[in-house]
Amino acid sequence: MSTLLEMSGVSVSFDGFRAINNLSFQIGEPELRAIIGPNGAGKTTFMDIITGKTKPDEGRILYGDKGISLLGLSESRIAREGIGRKFQKPTVFEAQSVRENLAMALKNPRGPFDVLLYRKTRAGAARIEEIAARIGLSEALTRPAGELSHGQKQWLEIGMLLAQEPRLLLVDEPAAGMTPAEREKTTEMLVDLGRDHAVIVVEHDMEFVRRLNCKVTVLNEGSVLAEGSIDHVTGDPQVIEVYLGR
Amino acid sequence: MTRGFLAQNPSILWFIGLLGLFTLGVTVLSEAYGTAVLSTSFVKTLGKTLCLCLVAIAMDVVWGYCGILSLGHFAFFGIGGYAIGMWLMYARTEAIVTENLAAAVIPPTEAEVSDAIASQIFGVVGASEFPAIWAFAHSLPLQLAMVVLVPGLLALVFGWLAFRSRVTGVYLSILTQAMTLALSLYLFQNDSGLRGNNGLSGLQNIPGFEATPQSQISIAFFWASALALALGYVLFAWVVSGKMGSVIRAIRDDEARVRFLGYHVESYKLFVFTLTAVVSGIAGALYYPQAGIINPAEIAPIASIYLAVWVAIGGRGRLYGAVLGTVFVTLLSSWFTGGGAPDIDLGIYTIQWTDWWLVLLGLSFVAVTLFAPQGLGGLVDKLVRKS
Numbered sequence: 001m002s003t004l005l006e007m008s009g010v011s012v013s014f015d016g017f018r019a020i021n022n023l024s025f026q027i028g029e030p031e032l033r034a035i036i037g038p039n040g041a042g043k044t045t046f047m048d049i050i051t052g053k054t055k056p057d058e059g060r061i062l063y064g065d066k067g068i069s070l071l072g073l074s075e076s077r078i079a080r081e082g083i084g085r086k087f088q089k090p091t092v093f094e095a096q097s098v099r100e101n102l103a104m105a106l107k108n109p110r111g112p113f114d115v116l117l118y119r120k121t122r123a124g125a126a127r128i129e130e131i132a133a134r135i136g137l138s139e140a141l142t143r144p145a146g147e148l149s150h151g152q153k154q155w156l157e158i159g160m161l162l163a164q165e166p167r168l169l170l171v172d173e174p175a176a177g178m179t180p181a182e183r184e185k186t187t188e189m190l191v192d193l194g195r196d197h198a199v200i201v202v203e204h205d206m207e208f209v210r211r212l213n214c215k216v217t218v219l220n221e222g223s224v225l226a227e228g229s230i231d232h233v234t235g236d237p238q239v240i241e242v243y244l245g246r
Numbered sequence: 247m248t249r250g251f252l253a254q255n256p257s258i259l260w261f262i263g264l265l266g267l268f269t270l271g272v273t274v275l276s277e278a279y280g281t282a283v284l285s286t287s288f289v290k291t292l293g294k295t296l297c298l299c300l301v302a303i304a305m306d307v308v309w310g311y312c313g314i315l316s317l318g319h320f321a322f323f324g325i326g327g328y329a330i331g332m333w334l335m336y337a338r339t340e341a342i343v344t345e346n347l348a349a350a351v352i353p354p355t356e357a358e359v360s361d362a363i364a365s366q367i368f369g370v371v372g373a374s375e376f377p378a379i380w381a382f383a384h385s386l387p388l389q390l391a392m393v394v395l396v397p398g399l400l401a402l403v404f405g406w407l408a409f410r411s412r413v414t415g416v417y418l419s420i421l422t423q424a425m426t427l428a429l430s431l432y433l434f435q436n437d438s439g440l441r442g443n444n445g446l447s448g449l450q451n452i453p454g455f456e457a458t459p460q461s462q463i464s465i466a467f468f469w470a471s472a473l474a475l476a477l478g479y480v481l482f483a484w485v486v487s488g489k490m491g492s493v494i495r496a497i498r499d500d501e502a503r504v505r506f507l508g509y510h511v512e513s514y515k516l517f518v519f520t521l522t523a524v525v526s527g528i529a530g531a532l533y534y535p536q537a538g539i540i541n542p543a544e545i546a547p548i549a550s551i552y553l554a555v556w557v558a559i560g561g562r563g564r565l566y567g568a569v570l571g572t573v574f575v576t577l578l579s580s581w582f583t584g585g586g587a588p589d590i591d592l593g594i595y596t597i598q599w600t601d602w603w604l605v606l607l608g609l610s611f612v613a614v615t616l617f618a619p620q621g622l623g624g625l626v627d628k629l630v631r632k633s
Contacts, residue, residue: 053502076506077510080508093496094499096495111510112510115490115509
């Protein structure tokens with residue numbers, strides 16, 4: 001396992017509030033990692049920093065085999081470098097069909113002229129079918145994404161993440177609003193993805209995290225409070241005090 | 247590829263077919279080549295309407311599909327008109343001046359001819375020299391290039407600055423409106439080099455075709471406008487179909503999400519903004535020779551707002567909707583304001599439509615926005631789905 005992403009000494013403030021405070025974090029490839037923490041611990045800001053939405057005030061973030069700095073890269077460039085993100089609230093393009101949503105996410109050249117002259121390929125269509133089968137939406141390819149159930153939208157977004165073929169996946173509360181059966185399937189998929197990708201799962205639900213059976217990082221007030229196995233962190237008195245005890 | 251594209255978009259064939267029939271019908275009824283049922287001035291009105299349809303589908307692509315409510319596309323339209331107008335005016339004045347000077351004993355020098363043309367054109371604003379922007383006015387090919395290049399470059403630079411700074415929504419609309427207003431105010435000045443509020447006139451006289459009657463010229467421009475509209479329609483239908491259309495509609499609905507998919511949203515917006523600006527310029531270059539005159543009032547922000555109203559009434563996000571809205575509103579407008587609609591006598595007050603038409607238009611815009619957000623195009627969609 002080699003390090004894929006390394007953050008060190010990252011801080012960011014909003015109007016004097018330190019959302020992320022001297023945070024250091026590493027993830028290898030492949031690795032499945034869960035991030036937990038109370039509300040306001042900086043989980044979303046952490047993701048925003050990695051994906052380029054928020055620029056940190058200080059610190060550095062190195063990514064990939066050559067250790068390129070993610071600071072100063074645009075959101076779209078970071079995405080093209082292989083960092084995919086799934087949002088907490090499912091954000092799919094509701095007016096477009098499931099197939100169009102997946103086709104847009106499919107790993108292909110992203111420039112306007114590449115896209116304008118893009119022609120559908122058999123390989124691309126096969127890839128869409130394959131992903132649709134994996135997320136259980138084979139029958140729904142032509143349906144508008146807006147007609148899907150909440151859980152199906154979550155799945156579609158996971159499918160779009162897969163279609164991008166990222167190396168690092170940031171997954172925000174994947175199981176929110178899912179039925180127990182769907183949660184079961186999500187768990188399996190994340191564990192499976194963690195075998196050949198770097199996956200960061202941000203989650204509130206402790207039971208869900210326990211089932212992921214991976215290393216856990218606890219965030220509090222913008223920095224790492226504890227790190228280790230689920231049993232290790234849930235036994236940590238500090239963690240119990242700020243998070244679990246509530 | 248082409249067959250697949252047309253097969254997937256049957257509405258294009260419908261549109262081209264109807265436009266072809268319409269063109270044929272107008273030709274058969276025209277003074278020049280037919281039964282003379284339609285007057286030459288009405289043929290010009292129809293030709294101008296086709297040009298407005300072309301700028302309206304450009305507006306629909308940038309607003310209805312890509313979500314950029316530009317209040318500047320009529321400025322690009324006007325720039326196209328000015329660009330072709332400069333050549334039309336120069337060439338025609340040159341012909342008159344050369345004819346006048348031909349009688350002189352000593353043949354005039356080139357400088358004398360140029361001075362004579364300049365004082366003819368700019369006498370009205372008290373100037374007698376050619377401003378720098380007229381450097382290419384003597385050449386039709388160069389001025390045709392300006393029709394495309396000036397709106398294109400302006401849109402490229404303006405768009406780059408605006409999109410790069412992530413200006414979106416109503417702020418972007420205000421910014422485009424400010425650009426339009428600034429351009430129109432600048433052109434109103436006498437020393438703008440484009441004859442101030444006089445604008446450019448006599449554009450209906452096409453140099454080289456002095457002997458051709460206006461009835462024939464009007465039909466030629468009508469055909470050219472119809473062809474431009476057809477080509478523009480196919481071009482835009484191609485752009486908004488397939489993956490490009492998918493990405494630009496996604497940008498309209500949630501641009502932040504599109505960024506996280508790895509698309510450089512700003513490049514896409516710039517592409518759409520510039521392409522539609524170029525097409526608007528071409529539409530303007532076809533419109534103003536039919537109108538005969540262009541002045542800065544044409545470029546005023548209200549014109550771009552009308553454009554948005556046509557597209558909204560026609561139904562955003564469908565190209566034929568923009569065409570429907572434009573035809574419906576402009577023809578209705580000329581009926582109401584041209585004295586076609588009878589005044590309504592309420593006893594204490596008489597509703598005169600020349601005054602009240604704008605109120606009616608404003609109210610119908612509000613009504614469409616509130617009760618039929620899909621516009622007239624939405625009605626067509628419903629009919630098609632039923633059958």
